[in-house]
Amino acid sequence: MAAAEKGAWVEIQQTILEPSQRAPTLPEDTKATPLVMRVSGFLVEGGDLGAPATVETIIGRRLAGTLRTVNPSYSHSFGTTVPELLTIGAEAGL
């Protein structure tokens, strides 16, 4: 069974440059990794995670890659408590 149906909002991943194809001036740690691109769009044909997939992006372009996630979303937050911030203020005249 397909993990994602046609028309689902998904994220695909493409390898843009393999380590051997990367710019010559990079630091070693970066040069050892591929340049990877991720982009979200509506799935053109149903497919499985990890399989080749094509999406139509929000502006209507078709891009191909590997299916990475279904319903990609954002979960960034205000973070956990940073006690060092809580006490700021009094010393400056508050």
Next chain:
Amino acid sequence: MSGKDMSYAAVTARKNDIMKASMGMDYESFVTSPVAFDYERLMGDTGYSHDDIVRIQSETKVGGTPLYELRNLTEAVRKIAGPGKGARIFVKDEAANASGSFKARRASISAFEAAKKGYEGIIAATSGNYGAAVASQAAQRGLKCIIVQEVFDSRGVGQPEIIEKSRACEAYGAEVLRLSVGPELFYVLLRTLEETGYFNASLYTPFGIRGVETLGTEVAAQVRERCGKDPDAVVITHAGGGNLTGTARGLALAGCAGTRVVACSVDLGGLHMASDRDFNRKSFTTGHTGFGVPFATWPDRVDVPRNAARPLRYMDEYQLVTQGEVFYVTELLAKMEGLERGPAGNTSLTAAVTLARQMDRDQVVVVQETEYTGAGKHHNSQLSFARQNGIEVRRGDPADNVPGKAIVIPESLEQVRGRVQDMDRLRASYLKNAAKAYPPESWSPEDIAFLAADVKKDVAWVRAAVKEL
């Protein structure tokens, strides 16, 4: 695509043609030598007067932002300043622009130009607030928009501030191409420009910089109205140089001849900007020395043939601050002034504290921007993420701050002290880069005059400095 060679080397080699097609601009006619070009003619050739720019910006919710006096912070500075010292601190609330930062000014004229010239869409390569600004302006001008962003490291992890910037672009309807770490972002930009035929809303075109001039003219007018005088100093967060160049040009246009233009960046010395490992050890994604120093000392390292942002041409002073100092002042802005704003925009506020302390009470220092804050961009998110990534976060003397290792948040306002940089060293470094591009033996009198203007010095200074290289 039609069988074109899309390799890194081949696409990069087609850069000039791609740029020409994607901006409808030919830089060749302005270039006079490998180091010099007719800067003022390039800036004037946009076809837009200052009044045109004001009108275009007002159509898309850009400009006319409030200038607030930070009375409580000024009072706090006066408590620690010497007798008669403690200038009035004002802040220009640029978060009030559509998309939440001054970058809307920078995007607005490119979007207008792209629509006027009939481009279907607009593209920008940026991991900063500029992406959201371009997306927001494109949405209002009926243009499709693609933002190319460096977002995550090889583990797939991105810092919260960048994730939020990515989200904002999508919120304004843009397609976002999210990349792992590396300067080949510009290869992806070139490739996408070629594939789509869209307009290149580069940060460094005359359109971008001219758009920021209104920030300078507004500051001049608002300070004159409120204080009956010109601002004594305007502090500008400095990264790629466009914010400083545009604002300073606006101040000059308004006739603020005596206003000191002060740049400020967060010191990230020791962290490599293209390093996969260092990527998430930076707790600031912009306004830092990783951009500020290289762009000041060689502006022509960008995605257009000649950079319209030329910071040393306008900079009187350059201060560095630590990450901890900026986070401290950001927290004070919320708690003392009731303004919760993003930390990167508060870099210049941090320098303003130091400046105000040294300046007389009747003087006026203006912080010329704020940026929006929220999940991801908030300083609490950044500090929490830093701690999760093994960076020490503590209160103490900010002199103990080590970029990528320890963020030391001051224990008192007294510990907030910018570190003034040696401007002549920066200028010499610029000349060294110019010498690499074109040997000094070949410099014509016109080249030397250009270089002198580009470092805000005279010809005699350049001639003497070259001998020291």
